[in-house]
Amino acid sequence: MTDLTSDQTTAPATEPGTEGAGTDRPTPHGILKSLFGHETFRGQQEEIIRHVWQGGDAVVFAPTGGGKSLCYQVPGLLRPGMAIVVSPLIALMRDQVEALRQLGVRAAAYNSDLGEAEVQALRRAMLAGEIDLLYAAPERVALPSFVAFLQRMPIALIAIDEAHCVSQWGHDFRPEYLKLGELAESFPGVPRLALTATADPQTQRDLVHRLRLDDARIFISSFDRPNIRFSIEVKDNPKRQLLGFLQREHHGDSGIVYCLSRRKVEETAEWLAGQGLRALPYHAGMPTAVRQANQDAFLKEEGLVLVATIAFGMGIDKPDVRFVAHLDLPSSIEAYMQEAGRAGRDGLPANAILFYGLADMALRRRMIDDSGSPDEIKRVERAKLSALLGICETAECRRNALLRHFGEHREGPCGNCDTCLSPVESYDGTVPAQKALSAVYRTGQRFGIGHLIDLLQGSDSDKIRQWHHDRLPTFGVGRDLDKTEWQSVFRQLVARGALEVDHDAYGALRLAGEARAILKGEMKLMLRHDRRRKAGRAARPAAGESAALRQALDAGEAQVFEQLRAVRTTLAREQGVPPYIVFQDTTLIAMAKARPRDLDALSEIPGVGASKLERYGTRFLEALQKADEPS
Template sequence: MYPDPDELTCEPPSAARRTPEQILHEVFGYERFRPLQGEVVQELVEGRDALVLMPTGGGKSLCYQVPALARPGTAVVISPLIALMHDQVAALRELGVKAAFLNSSMDYEQARATEYALTTGELDLLYCAPERLIQPRTIELLHHASLSLFAIDEAHCVSQWGHDFRSDYLQLSMLATEFPTVPRVALTATADERTRKEIAERLSLTEARHFISGFDRPNIQYRITPKTNANKQLLDFIKAEHEGDCGIVYCLSRNKVDATARLLASKGYTALPYHAGLSSEERARNQERFLREDGVIVVATIAFGMGIDKPDVRFVAHMDLPKSLEAYYQETGRAGRDGKPSTAWMVYGLQDVIKLRQMLEASQGSDQFKRVERQKLDAMLGLCEVTECRRQVLLRYFGDNPDSACGNCDTCLTPPETWDGTVAVQKALSCVYRTGQRFGVNYIIDVLRGSENERIIQAGHQTVSTYGIGADLKAAEWKSVFRQLVANGYLRADPEGFGSLQLTERCRPLLKGEQSIELRKDPVAKKAAATKSSGTRRTGQNVRDQITDHDGWEALRACRKELADQQGVPPYVIFHDTTLFDMLERRPQTLEELAEVNGVGAAKLEKYGELFLETLRDLPGKKTEAEF
């Protein structure tokens, strides 16, 4: 049925006998490897296994794409999403690389043609979903092909403790026994030490060398603020800082996704929903618009974004609290893949904490599972309530140890005030106890503030010793106190789901006066107009200052857009913004000079070189550095 692989003598047609450095320059248009990339590439070229952790936008794809072109045979890339496969294959074909995919979007004839190309050695890379790869027919197909390596992308999906667990990934360990001579590489941007160990064990990569790059994304500004009026806060944030920018807004529920998308659309933004409740056609259409159009905001559940290679996402906003720092890091990492200034913005409140804790306790998981999930949620809450540099806390969780504060998060830019909350906390905890640990936060606050509402009178709580002892604080200030008490484990939400607050053993020293406690002062919300007039530079505007003020920026973008539309691909598949920016800086006038621009490889130089040179030649003379 298939050719015998021993009879195949052809090498990958795109890159026979070229060194990794030559491939990097001639195919991808880059002068040198980033830190660790070269070492990973060399490990795989020499036939050894590897486990790679690099932050989003750190260049993981090149770690297997270059060895795929340097080694004889076809590289098989296991990828979890069809949309991601399509984008990566389109981008590789633009570079002149012979790439294809096998997935459920293909008809019978397309699939057979791809299978034939694989078995006859005509492909450099083949992308395949894990559920397709583990089928016996696919394994048989691969045994009749000459293979250069296996790349397991988004490898954290193998972790049963992770936020993106996929059961099909568990069976990928069979690659070690079925193809023992073919090197394998597992890659992810999100894995703490526990997850790294699990990846190595479950994928039979315990002997593989680990390559761990730093997790820091210095271009991303992390900001977390208490939730007061989430919709208004989101609108103010976008209007003040990211008007016209591309962004992602994450919500916990489908209903909230739909409502938030409608709200943004009603204010004139191009906002599209994305969640599992939509038809596959609508999800695909909305994702396509997000990838190809400028200024689109996608409002989504966590189902959106894995592997999305859109470089110019200027902000990621969370309207609800993520379940773990792994989820938060991966989702925020979808901003600023091009290295330009971007924002990770989040609002969170007491109800977020209560809801997640209730969901955790009500889950059907084992005691061990719940214990791990509690630790993850506690770490997420710790990031929200911390008074030191947020980036330091985030990076320490993943094993990095930054020497100093980052200067680019809200706690660095506007250090939070703290206050001695011991007395207030004792009042709060006592009131929870005196009212029987059967009521939610709003009721407890009403008792503390001496409200005379009917419910309190009927319950007789106007007679308890804590009635009215908290009138010195506003309701919003009490909500801040309770949020921090729940976040730090002094109070817990009723696991039965009724929202009542209950004391934990941890609160005993506070009630006895054996321990004091410092609390954060929530910042006073500022109006958007005040923010804009205060002289604070907008993150999104910083990017536009760097690029759109240059003569010819729109001309180059128009040229790129026309070509992208002709090819049916997103604009960044033609050239990234950073490549256009480098063109404006260098102003090449010949093909030889254009070849030196970062991101211009041989294939794109041949296809698009003259068109971009013509555009550049029509621009006014290059400004001096002082004029920029």
């Protein structure tokens, strides 16, 4: 554990003329510049910080990568006492504490990773006022004994991160969060913040109530992540589709591939490795040491693909994740946005791609039906899944449809999703839908999609003859569409709830919802034409040449960036920390473009605060000088 009594704290800078000329009182802008190396706040950050600094409670809804951590870190350093940050994962605590220590902030984590001697040293440091920001798990903060211990010292504020976990309507409900509402009584007068990136309006209302923040000021930022390109593809050969995507867009990039099962995680990671990619698996069933080693490799190395279940990711701070790919359907839009939002936290271009099919829909619905949840929760989960399926099948701007789920409405196409970049055609699918539904009905709602398509296309199969289905009126009425087109029709009918998959009848389809109205011609049904990709292997970009960097740098700047990245890698390995803890890619890009010649000029680069300037300034200036020397 790092020395808790280290005096390596950077004093917050002042902001003359803002809170009283001639005073040395620290200010939000002073801390932002001196510690974090930035000149201006983003969005509502400054308004939130000043509100909490003055003692107000706040609830912050903002996207992943939207800078929520500054909303409690800055006022936590401005206010007297120690700030408490409730965080759900040890990996997140470790990352954030190390990043703060790099800035010279006295930060620590109180979790199960600590030995008894470390716990006692930390408690002494806390009582001595030597810790500015303390990260702790909700289970720890809810313990009466720990609360009593915290009451012995001044507390600056209490921040509850990933606050959607308190809501039973959220996608990641955690019972241990329920007791956090009691902190209002245990620490009267101490400002409290709840922060999350993924909460629909119902979850927003629920978390405010459960955390007893009904009188808090609500800050809602746009959930949009303009730098992320959202794409959804129908499954054909998902592994090959994934490989093609990586070869086209992300050769040499770090990224996450999500799978639903542990077995699929391991199979996919092994297959990708066999295709020449550096890929590692991650799931809860792996030995702890192996799982931790793979996570550390992903955080500390560049160009590594981590194939994982959703057990991986909440709160992962790695900013240079250039893509997130889903090989299986998530449980809801909230879960999808939480997971996809782990891409591009640094603001550089990133991709989120989802592959799905009819089997995914059936599996997700079966998981809901077979769960032990109360009927009311199942009803909500089915509605959330239906909303996600609607996103998958929409022909409109994908981003607009996603944002609308969170109560946000934007006008016009976004220009950075698959349906905007390659518009999808819609057609009047009423008649094909009627044919499909009729086939389901006339076969007794006892057969799956393969047999139904054979019936519609008039196939002379053994099963068709065995059941005498060649005598039905629907036999051969669908020869105008090929198999892929009929699969699309059936999938879209399942997605909108006009058909259901019977889990107990080996995937048989049965009529549901709007089926009767469609069959009677009482409603017009618009369907989308599935996009068909041309087969063929994509051209591979030059090694290490990621799409994000190609957009940000010209050839000369890219070469300088690679030299700076080499210095960063060396420094990170010397300290055993991820490279982005030293400097993020955005900071190296700014250096490569500006080519600062001295420490003063380097200090003006975004992300270069006083502590990092002192630690690393000379090394990076030497690299910049060497890059400018004639070869």
